[in-house]
């Protein structure tokens with residue numbers, strides 16, 4: 322089963338013309354698993370649900386070893402570690418590395434995928450502008466499944482839109498023309514008006530981007546031949562060091578219910594989540610919805626950036642927003658934009674635009 326999954330993910334990756342190294346490693350791992358090799362033994366006892374993305378857990382475990390300096394032979398193939406050798410030949414070295422470090426690899430594949438992707442802020446920031454214009458209130462931003470909390474600093478990144486710079490113009494992290502269409506009529510005016518007054522997050526297993534180990538873990542979930550994404554995380558971690566945001570180690574439903582109990586009438590509380598749904602049990606998803614729909618009368622909005630509920634064959638995520646007390650608190654939340662897996666480009670389709 323793991324062999325089949327790895328093979329189909331490798332084919333999808335190849336169709337999307339992404340990471341030749343990971344295509345090579347996934348194919349090698351698939352054949353090894355089918356033959357009952359080290360990959361089969363590493364995943365023994367793992368439920369292997371596709372939503373838990375076993376292939377990313379395996380590759381992140383290998384990438385972690387490489388970045389830590391514990392797999393110098395394999396590092397020759399990993400651009401993130403300075404390697405420049407072509408991917409052909411990488412699998413045999415990876416197989417030997419897995420065999421030599423099996424206990425450590427087993428420990429790491431037991432962890433949830435922790436891709437904290439600052440690129441998703443191009444959707445979040447536009448959503449905040451839209452909400453800020455509609456409500457004309459300062460925002461209290463609450464993120465569930467925040468990982469290291471890098472995206473809670475969304476307003477501290479720079480966004481070049483139509484030639485104008487929104488957000489924090491001197492930011493270390495800049496997104497250049499990430500939007501098609503606009504979330505608001507005048508983004509410059511909306512950006513000047515946006516005020517994020519409070520921010521906080523929770524995660525079942527938060528990472529700490531202010532530590533070397535935390536940064537290494539964050540980098541390990543990024544593909545080694547995607548330097549732009551590696552740089553984004555490094556920049557966002559530097560910004561977080563200057564503007565730390567607390568991410569509490571709590572499950573989403575319980576944490577959110579507590580936070581929503583303090584929602585204030587003179588602020589818009591915005592709940593944000595990106596790529597979290599697939600990791601939640603049905604009852605936790607229901608408890609999160611119930612925490613939102615049963616909260617008091619203070620203004621609330623819930624922005625979600627998630628894959629479509631039924632796979633539509635596209636490589637787009639949907640940005641949806643539900644609001645309370647007015648609007649569609651319990652009905653289906655409307656789509657206000659579509660975005661790439663890692664953010665850009667965002668295509669806006671806000672109501673009325």
Ligand SMILES: C[S@@+](CC[C@H](N)C(=O)[O-])C[C@H]1O[C@@H](n2cnc3c(N)ncnc32)[C@H](O)[C@@H]1O
Nearest residue numbers: 433436437438466468524525526572573595600
């Ligand atoms: C793929 S990561 C996405 C991180 C971040 N939202 C982003 O888009 O950059 C999913 C995150 O959800 C967290 N998570 C999974 N189940 C959770 C739960 N029940 N409560 C809180 N966080 C959870 C994981 O630990 C992980 O950090």
